[in-house]
Amino acid sequence: MTLFTDSRKRAPYIFVFPFILSFLIFFLYPVISTLVMSFQEIVPGQVRFIGGTNYKRLLNPQFFTAVKNSLTYMFWTIVVLIPIPMILAVLLNSIPGKKSYLLRGMLFIPALMSVVVVGTIFRLLFASSDMALVNRFVRLFGGEPQAWLLAGSWKSMFLLVLIATWRWTGINIVYFLSGLQQIPQELYEAAEIDGAGPVQKFFRITIPLLKPTTVFVTAISIFGGLAMFEESYILWSAGSPDNSGLTIVRYIYRRGFEAADMGFGSAVGIALLFLVLLISFTFLKITGFFKQERV
């Protein structure tokens, strides 16, 4: 009998064991190791401790550019990728099932594509020749054709945010749709009886009751925005003009792999970790995300 209850008590730990193992090997150990590396100078065949030198080296313009770009990108993805998908989801929710599914599918397809493929298409659409499609449109409206990818400044950020919008709108729509389905229909009916129009219903019922979803989507936009690497790498494999597309992860990659300076790269990684934890936990604390999550 004791054996019987024992196995019952042990069972949950057997189930959780793969997670513990993987957490220790592939998370805790690397975190400690990157922390240690951030205080070291690592050249092939030689490792030595150099105290806080790597952290002092963080105070350089490239690092600040990387942080600024990551934050700017995060900001714009939130500004664009919350309201647009929310409105589209409300519209999709208001039309009958079959049509709605087809349209959802159309909006979702970009999310299926590899970032390499996406980057290739956008490179071709935004090619610098006068004939290329986007420049053709620019000329049609009386503007100057641009070398979009080479021009730097706001054009780089514009391309990155545009690609993000194209790729993630469909996914955020899915999130908002599942949020909308949880709003009780009676609320709308009651509001209609009180004479509320569609706009009033949207602002008074939909937006407040979608808050959990909005918080969730904002949270993933924060993490995704700060961790962005691929889009920048695909558009500017050799480095962007004036570092206009340099992000924090890109900077880790550049210092750690391209310049084989793993100690400094690790210091950048730790800085990013702190930045993410600071921003996301402040955000989650304010919005009470963790309380809702624990059903």
Added chain:
Amino acid sequence: MRIIGRKSKVIGFGTVGILTVTGLVFLFPVYALVLAAFRPGQELMRFGITLSTLIPEGLSTENILGLFTARKGAYGFWLRNSIVIMALRTGLSVFFSAFVGYGLGMYEFKGRSFFLSLVLFLMVVPIQILILPLYRMIIGLRLINTVWGVILPFVVYPFAIFFFRQYAVTLPRAFLDAGRIDGVSEIGIFFRIMMPLMIPAFGAMIILVSLQSWNDFLWPLIVMRTEKMFTIPIGLNSLLTPYGNNYDMLLSGAFVATVPIIIVFLLFQRFFISGLSAGSIKG
């Protein structure tokens, strides 16, 4: 009453109109890619996608036919690696995540809320900060440039654990007791009784994880060092040179890597969607 009906019909048409236009705008780049895959790469490289390349005329299947013979058949290797990695990673990752998630959802035990918080915490930490130490570890384990080097760090996947946990919470506990009375072990109950009940959850996660694996970029870029070991995204990326001499292969390769996924999506749209909405909160 009739007036209201007519008005709402007009609004309905307007809504469908707006959504259709938006949908077409979103599909446009895909259309452009499909046509580009059937055109000479040199020309596209020089002028980009122009109005005339958007007219489906003068297309040739040359690029697609040459895809598997170009560069000594490199694309065949990339395709094989992508498929092997996708199959192994999806199988292992979905299984282990279901295993853990079930344990967290089904049992009351000491430390449960700690483990659950840990899973949630890992969902918000960007794994990209760990690429340098993970890279050194993979070198130390002699897994660099191997399929296992790409797969192992991500076998236990916090997002999927959380998804399965949410699903397991809804499973009928009576089955657990019934299994126990019949003398089935706790692990046996998971395999023989509960796993079949979780099939919809498996469907959603299999699709989501395969998609992520298929399109994964940063980690395979670091682990795979030789052309023969590249996955499709890494291989295509290696063709993105400023000289554009590989655009034939790049565009047809992008086409072949994308279109099957879109078809699979259209067939299993429901599972894709439920897999995704899993992460959001149940109110």
